[in-house]
Amino acid sequence: MNLDLHVNGRDHHLPDVPVWESLLSVLRDRLALYGAKNACEQGECGSCSVMLDDEVVCSCLVMAGQATGRRVRTVEGLEQDRVCAQVRRSMVEKGGVQCGFCTPGFVVAGTGILAADPDADDETIREGLAGNLCRCTGYTKILEAMADARETLHEDAS
Amino acid sequence: MTVLSTASRPGGIGTSPVRPDGDLKVRGLFAFSSDLSAPEMLWGHTVRSPHAHARVEHVDISRARAADGVVAVLTAADVPGRNGFGLVVDDQPVLAGDVVRYIGEAVALVAAETPEAARRAAALVDVVYTELDPVGTVEEALDPRTPPLHPDGNLVRAIDIRRGDPSRHAADVVVTGSYTVGMQDQAPLGTESGLAIPREDGGVQLLVNSQWIHADRNQLAAVLDLPPAKIDVTLAGVGGAFGAREDITLHAHLCLLALASGRPVKMVYSREESFVGHVHRHPAVLRYEHGARADGTLLYVRCAIDLDGGAYASTSWAVVSNAAAFAVGPYVCDDVEITSRVVYTNNPPCGAMRGFGAVQAAIGHEAQMDRLADALGMDPVELRLRNVLEEGDLLPTGQPIRGVVPARRILEELRDLVGVPPLDPAAGLLEMPGGVGNVTHGEGIRRGVGYGIGFKAGGMPEGIRDYATARVRLLPVRDGSEVRVVAQVQTAAAEIGQGLSTVVVQIVRSELGVADVVALPVDTSLGSAGSSSASRQTYMTGGAVQAACRALREELIERAHESFGHRAGSLLEHGHEALLRDGGLYAEDALVAPLTALVGEEGLEAVRRFDHRPTTPYGVDGQGEPHLQFIFAGHRAVADVDTETGLTRLVRLDVVQDVGKAIHPVAVEGQMQGGTAQGVGLALMEEIQVERGRIRNASFTDYLIPTVLDLPPMTTTILEIPDPEAPYGVKGAGEPATISSTPAVVSALRRATGRDLFHVPVRPWDLIAELDGLDERGEQ
Ligand code: FES
Ligand code: FES
Numbered sequence: 001m002n003l004d005l006h007v008n009g010r011d012h013h014l015p016d017v018p019v020w021e022s023l024l025s026v027l028r029d030r031l032a033l034y035g036a037k038n039a040c041e042q043g044e045c046g047s048c049s050v051m052l053d054d055e056v057v058c059s060c061l062v063m064a065g066q067a068t069g070r071r072v073r074t075v076e077g078l079e080q081d082r083v084c085a086q087v088r089r090s091m092v093e094k095g096g097v098q099c100g101f102c103t104p105g106f107v108v109a110g111t112g113i114l115a116a117d118p119d120a121d122d123e124t125i126r127e128g129l130a131g132n133l134c135r136c137t138g139y140t141k142i143l144e145a146m147a148d149a150r151e152t153l154h155e156d157a158s
Numbered sequence: 159m160t161v162l163s164t165a166s167r168p169g170g171i172g173t174s175p176v177r178p179d180g181d182l183k184v185r186g187l188f189a190f191s192s193d194l195s196a197p198e199m200l201w202g203h204t205v206r207s208p209h210a211h212a213r214v215e216h217v218d219i220s221r222a223r224a225a226d227g228v229v230a231v232l233t234a235a236d237v238p239g240r241n242g243f244g245l246v247v248d249d250q251p252v253l254a255g256d257v258v259r260y261i262g263e264a265v266a267l268v269a270a271e272t273p274e275a276a277r278r279a280a281a282l283v284d285v286v287y288t289e290l291d292p293v294g295t296v297e298e299a300l301d302p303r304t305p306p307l308h309p310d311g312n313l314v315r316a317i318d319i320r321r322g323d324p325s326r327h328a329a330d331v332v333v334t335g336s337y338t339v340g341m342q343d344q345a346p347l348g349t350e351s352g353l354a355i356p357r358e359d360g361g362v363q364l365l366v367n368s369q370w371i372h373a374d375r376n377q378l379a380a381v382l383d384l385p386p387a388k389i390d391v392t393l394a395g396v397g398g399a400f401g402a403r404e405d406i407t408l409h410a411h412l413c414l415l416a417l418a419s420g421r422p423v424k425m426v427y428s429r430e431e432s433f434v435g436h437v438h439r440h441p442a443v444l445r446y447e448h449g450a451r452a453d454g455t456l457l458y459v460r461c462a463i464d465l466d467g468g469a470y471a472s473t474s475w476a477v478v479s480n481a482a483a484f485a486v487g488p489y490v491c492d493d494v495e496i497t498s499r500v501v502y503t504n505n506p507p508c509g510a511m512r513g514f515g516a517v518q519a520a521i522g523h524e525a526q527m528d529r530l531a532d533a534l535g536m537d538p539v540e541l542r543l544r545n546v547l548e549e550g551d552l553l554p555t556g557q558p559i560r561g562v563v564p565a566r567r568i569l570e571e572l573r574d575l576v577g578v579p580p581l582d583p584a585a586g587l588l589e590m591p592g593g594v595g596n597v598t599h600g601e602g603i604r605r606g607v608g609y610g611i612g613f614k615a616g617g618m619p620e621g622i623r624d625y626a627t628a629r630v631r632l633l634p635v636r637d638g639s640e641v642r643v644v645a646q647v648q649t650a651a652a653e654i655g656q657g658l659s660t661v662v663v664q665i666v667r668s669e670l671g672v673a674d675v676v677a678l679p680v681d682t683s684l685g686s687a688g689s690s691s692a693s694r695q696t697y698m699t700g701g702a703v704q705a706a707c708r709a710l711r712e713e714l715i716e717r718a719h720e721s722f723g724h725r726a727g728s729l730l731e732h733g734h735e736a737l738l739r740d741g742g743l744y745a746e747d748a749l750v751a752p753l754t755a756l757v758g759e760e761g762l763e764a765v766r767r768f769d770h771r772p773t774t775p776y777g778v779d780g781q782g783e784p785h786l787q788f789i790f791a792g793h794r795a796v797a798d799v800d801t802e803t804g805l806t807r808l809v810r811l812d813v814v815q816d817v818g819k820a821i822h823p824v825a826v827e828g829q830m831q832g833g834t835a836q837g838v839g840l841a842l843m844e845e846i847q848v849e850r851g852r853i854r855n856a857s858f859t860d861y862l863i864p865t866v867l868d869l870p871p872m873t874t875t876i877l878e879i880p881d882p883e884a885p886y887g888v889k890g891a892g893e894p895a896t897i898s899s900t901p902a903v904v905s906a907l908r909r910a911t912g913r914d915l916f917h918v919p920v921r922p923w924d925l926i927a928e929l930d931g932l933d934e935r936g937e938q
Contacts, residue, residue: 018274029273034193035186039347039397040429044858047347075186092180095824098832099655100183100190101347101397107184123588130867133858135347135398136655138831139866141824 004068007031008077023067024048024059027074035075035104039133046132047101049108050074056112058131075104083118084111086156087149096145098136105132110146118153125150167739170668171886174824177660178677179653191367191394192351196422199353200229202415203276203425204408205266205283206434207258210292210504210851211307214256214265214285222268222282227275230419231283232267237414239383243406245373249308250470250507252381252410258287259307259469260504261851262434269415269423292504292851296443296464299501307469307502314467314474314500317482319554319780322493324458329449333530337446338917339518340845341466342439344511345863348397349432350407353424354416361388362413367396369403369652372686381410382417386682389413393680399654400836401510402436404691405472433856437472437509438846440465440500442481444522454536456545458493459526461485463519465500465508472509474500480515480614482780486554487523488565488613488790489545494554496780504851510691512836513896516614521918524610524901528908538905539573539609556781559788564816564879565611568792571814571875572609578796578810581605591798591805593867602802605809608795608905612897616693616890617786621775624694626651626768627685628702630666630710633761634754642741643753644674647706651687651699652680656892657825658695662703664821669707671738672753685767693789693890696821701768701885709764711738717756718743771883787881791815791894793834793902796870799910804922806842806907808870813899816877818889827874830895834872837899839864841907845919 003014005026014030024041027033027050037047041060048059051073078084087110090096097103106129113120113128120128125146134142169175182188219231234241234255241255242248254265266283270276293299299312306312352366361384368374371391379386396403408425415423427435447460463481467474482498511517531538546565552558582589583600590598618624629648634641645666653659663675687699737743743750756762774782796809813830820826843862847854855861880887900918908915911925 028193032195033186034189037190037347037397038192038426039349040858042429042857042859045347075184079185088181088184091184092176095174095828097177097180097183098657098828099346099348099396099398100179100188101655103183104186107186126866130865133347133863133865135345135400135836135863136832137828138833138835138864138872139869140831140872141828143866 001065003064005064005072007033007072008074017064019065021064022060023062023064026064027059033074033076037101037104039101044133046109047105049105049132051108051112056109075108078108078111081111083115083153086153087111087114090145090149090152094141094145094148096137096142102132102134106134106142110149114150114153118150120150122147167668167671169664169673171664171821174822175660175664177657178663179659189395190348190397191365192348192426194353194365194394194424196353196355199422199424200269200271200419201273201276201425202412202423203268203280204264204411205268205280205285207254207261207263207265209258209287209289210261211290212258212287213290214254214258215288216286217266218284219266221284222279225275225279225282227271228268228279229271229421230269230415231279232414232418236418237381240380243377243381243410244471245405245473246475247471248377248380260506262506263469264411267411267415269419294503294505294850296466296501299503307504312502314471314502315478316497316499317479317776317780319482319494319496321554321556324449324460324493324495327449327457327493329457330452331530331533332447332449333526333533334447335526335529336916337444337522337525339442339521340919341441341508341848342511342840342844343433343846343861344400344402344436345861346398346400346402349427349429350435351426352394352408352412353422354412355422356416356420357388359388362416363390363392364409364413365392365394366409367394367403369399369654369691370689371650371652371680371682373689374406374409375682377406378410378413382413391682393652396652396654399690400512401514401691404510404689405437407435429858430856433853434506437507439511440467440474440477440508440518442518444518446522446526448526448530450530450534452534454534454541454544456489456491459486459491460495461522463498466503466505467500468503468505468507470507472507474508476619477515479620481519483555483784484516484519484614485523487520487527488547488611490547490551496554505848506853512833513614513893514692516612516897517900520610520612520897520901521904524905528905529914539569542611543569555776555784557783557785561882562879564790564877565613567877568611568790568814568816572792572794572812575794575812578607591800591807592803597803597805598800602800603798604801604910605796605798606906606908606910608902608907608909609792610898610901610905611790611792612894612901613788613790614893614897615785615787616697616789617770618692618694619773619786620784621773624688624698624770626687626698626702627765628699628706629684629763629765630703630706631761631763632670632672632710632757634757634759641754643672643757644676645670645672646676646678647703648678648684649687649699649702650680650682650684651695652690654690656690656829657822658690658699660825661696661700661821665700665703666707669704670710693892696888697884697890698768698770700821700888702766704885705766705768706764709766710762713762714743714756718751721755722751787884787889789890789894791898793898795902795906797903797906797910799907799925801911801925801927804925806925808838808903810870812873813895814875814877815894816879816889817891818881818884819878819887820876821886821888823876826876826891829891830874831872833893833895834899835864835869837896838869838903840919841900841903842919
């Protein structure tokens with residue numbers, strides 16, 4: 001099928017995409033956007049998280065065709081996003097990054113949480129990140145990073 | 159001679175600068191081995207055996223070869239060199255020849271224009287098998303009637319360690335137990351992946367995720383029948399490792415396909431393929447007998463450990479040795495009898511995983527200490543303290559522990575932790591086992607507090623000549639009209655997420671007083687750094703970087719003497735402290751020379767190799783000094799169990815670990831927290847289910863690893879008791895927390911339920927009183 005996608009502010013016209021191809025495959029293998037990762041391709045790990053309109057989804061579970069007419073933002077497309085920029089800074093500064101394979105997924109999910117609710121409490125953040133697996137950090141520093149991002153965004157806003 | 163001191167510096171050792179790769183990683187721009195591509199690139203796929211044990215009668219590739227988009231199809235006949243690989247013995251075929259020994263063994267390879275074409279063509283490779291009886295257990299493997307799976311028989315290695323004589327004691331209390339440990343997967347989030355690019359000179363470049371690129375290259379040279387110089391292995395971004403990337407997996411396959419097709423070839427394993435594509439933690443049976451005096455003094459320990467190594471040897475040879483050496487745990491005992499064996503079966507191959515044999519051993523020895531404490535009516539921490547290893551004590555190998563042993567401190571810190579909240583019957587659902595599943599309202603919930611301590615060796619054991627290499631350069635760079643000196647550091651050490659690329663930069667900053675330090679890409683153009691395993695890289699590669707820096711410092715002082723003559727000489731006279739800082743060489747507070755003048759136009763470089771002090775092989779009765787250094791950690795766990803459903807919830811987890819010197823404290827905490835989480839996984843949920851050689855749960859849907867909701871608040875306490883023989887006093891930090899976390903969690907469950915718990919991971923039905931006897935394999 002022919003696929004029209006709006007990704008990171010740009011329109012893409014892709015001919016000959018099999019109907020069963022996931023949004024994740026299209027992003028990675030056709031658009032060379034490697035920010036979304038592929039740790040399970042079964043919806044279990046969150047490493048493929050992207051924003052579909054304002055919702056965080058596992059792009060491995062979204063058929064590429066389902067994303068037509070919607071705004072797709074990958075971690076690369078959140079480069080200028082104020083909340084995302086702070087989540088990224090906090091992740092690096094607080095040691096929330098080790099191998100980094102899970103990281104783009106956490107950054108997108110974390111951005112989604114704080115964009116939806118800048119006052120998200122620790123428990124809300126924890127639950128919001130429950131769909132993202134990390135094998136390296138034991139999550140403690142990721143949670144610290146998220147709390148730090150929330151506080152810093154508040155300070156910047158006031 | 160002049161003493162150059164290593165001062166504390168911004169971004170130097172002991173501080174926690176941000177990772178150099180952190181920014182790229184959070185922006186999604188860091189190139190993992192799965193994110194690579196090249197013009198004209200093909201995709202590879204592997205044809206794997208559906209049988210645990212079978213003769214390969216015939217492989218017909220004609221249908222696959224004729225399929226759309228297929229460029230190459232390869233079988234064992236196409237391997238130009240030695241069709242075998244392995245870290246210790248090369249017993250595993252790159253592509254199976256006449257026999258397959260496990261489900262998932264590689265039989266053929268396809269390269270095609272798209273991943274889909276490669277997958278489809280792989281299904282068209284026709285392999286005719288004749289099934290053979292699979293060997294499923296250690297007992298079967300060692301039964302003399304079982305035909306051997308490999309020429310030298312089914313026993314890969316057995317270690318006997320004997321000291322003193324357990325039979326000379328009449329103990330007041332004897333505790334026996336038989337414990338089983340399931341097969342754990344490293345489950346790094348990045349699956350196996352890479353890109354091989356043929357070179358014009360007939361060689362090949364491989365970009366891959368790895369723990370040890372030089373070992374990869376050596377094995378590839380034999381398989382491809384190429385001189386090592388024609389093989390360039392470059393470390394691509396590694397999405398975690400934990401032991402799974404010590405062996406080669408798709409490395410040779412990629413190179414074979416690239417050389418056969420003359421085009422770049424990429425492969426990325428799916429999660430399912432990853433489960434069969436790499437080695438696992440050895441499942442174990444541990445049989446123990448502990449004898450003690452009524453006052454708690456340990457009199458003797460007998461221990462027999464059986465490990466299932468699966469179809470190929472991988473690092474079994476060393477894992478079995480670790481299990482034996484650390485079988486007693488960090489306790490003094492003069493009369494010990496330890497036997498540890500590992501065998502070939504037709505199960506998935508097992509090899510390295512974080513903690514490497516000591517993990518299984520700790521599950522056994524800590525269960526025994528808990529149960530011994532119960533039998534004696536003693537507090538479990540007091541029992542451990544009564545028997546804990548101290549300076550000068552001998553291990554079961556007869557090796558003395560040199561220097562201050564941190565085990566007592568760790569236990570005391572754990573004992574003195576405060577903050578076990580009492581069980582709150584009015585707690586919300588979220589704070590109960592099962593959470594919002596609404597399975598309990600608190601009636602059957604019991605809270606337990608458990609402790610675990612463990613240790614292992616850091617570095618390569620048994621007389622292996624292990625070394626690491628580093629190159630450090632000082633270079634002038636022109637910044638407008640300014641010239642300043644920057645440093646580069648190059649090693650072949652695999653950055654696998656642990657933060658080594660930060661550590662080497664920190665060392666250069668501290669040693670050379672240069673703020674601007676870049677770690678160069680990791681490839682095989684420099685000498686080996688050894689493996690990023692055995693908690694050894696900060697010690698070994700850190701040591702090599704330190705040595706290279708110190709060679710440069712000597713050269714700088716030399717040049718200062720030559721070029722600045724009498725003035726420098728008088729400033730740098732005996733005993734005067736010289737210091738590199740702020741872009742200059744200082745003596746006391748006086749500037750001797752600016753670094754730019756000393757370094758010159760050309761720059762300055764030093765390459766150094768670092769060797770640790772030699773260790774010895776095991777001698778008679780397993781006696782010797784096989785280990786380099788000893789690394790310890792301990793945990794306290796607080797857990798709730800719903801005794802009606804067997805559901806659990808961790809309430810708190812606290813870890814204390816000695817790292818000698820924390821080069822990067824935040825990264826050390828990260829190792830402790832991440833290691834702890836993997837131990838929690840093994841305690842509560844992680845087990846590869848193998849049925850007649852087949853992995854039944856090869857997905858993250860069926861093989862669960864801890865999520866953020868499975869882990870409780872955690873405190874980390876870092877002890878810094880230096881190892882006088884190691885650079886900066888460092889001790890390996892990567893593994894210890896994985897060793898003690900599992901037994902501590904199991905111990906808490908034991909306290910909560912009063913049940914002995916003989917299998918790890920603990921399953922819900924093990925925790926339910928009414929299901930007594932079901933599937934319990936231990937002796938009471
Ligand atoms: S790759 Fe999409 S959830 Fe794991
Ligand atoms: S940092 Fe490696 S998986 Fe999260």
